[in-house]
Amino acid sequence: MDQERNCQELAAYLSDYIDDNVEDEALCDEIEEHIHECENCQIVVDTLKKTLYLVHASAEQTVLPSQVRERLYHRLDLEAFISADDNS
């Protein structure tokens, strides 16, 4: 029961934890100790990190289409500044 309560309480700090942003050192130690002993929380931390990895990977796949860029430069009257490499 205690284990469950700890999991629930510590879950609120896992986002800060994976950002290495838990300012309270004692709390950070407690989270680390808990994760070391609790397989479920270790999985939550690992899958949380993987979720962010996928978000970053998804972001890299989203590029500005060249036609959208051309229409933007046209709308802003900046056609003279659109370079060949921009449209590649």
Added chain:
Amino acid sequence: MQALQEGDRAEFAKVVKAYSEKIYRLALKMLRNQQDAEDILQETFIKAYHGFKDFKGHSKISTWLYRIATNEALMFLRQKGEPEISIDKQVRVDDGQSYTPTKIVDWCCLPEEELMSSEAMEYLDRAIEQLSEAMRVTFLLRDLEGLSTRETAEVLDISEAAVKTRLSRARMHLRERLSGYYGDVLDSLPIETSHQGQDVLEGS
């Protein structure tokens, strides 16, 4: 900065080149519609061009541009009424008082082609779309665009504590959703592959 405030076209073009892809990506992930994202992109730079003369330089240009784009996107969503997302669905994701994860599946071991399949990426986008506007924009600025907590707070004019709270809920929600999705993928794989995952888990 002075050149921008004086309407220097070449300097403005440099700003457009540096930030257009970032603004488009943010708008696309916010609105999930290419035409709407393009409209927000254009409006952002038109407003920026006319607004440079009043830009005080208290924040970075990027932060200022993100603020314009964010306001444009949020205004668009409110005008549109976001019919595809039911209000109660948003509330459910937004008011989650509990952070407690319920789906405990180790899907980290899945092969890259499963993790990054177009179906999986579409599922991720839909999960992001289900976040409330407030959580979505916070998450996208922080985790998609890589702004710091402080910059995100500045763009949204909220406290850093509020950014952290929204971000934590958004991340936990997405993890939960992806755990459901990839859990099903794991179940559908041949037993040998699924066992490899268990072995990795047990050995860690």
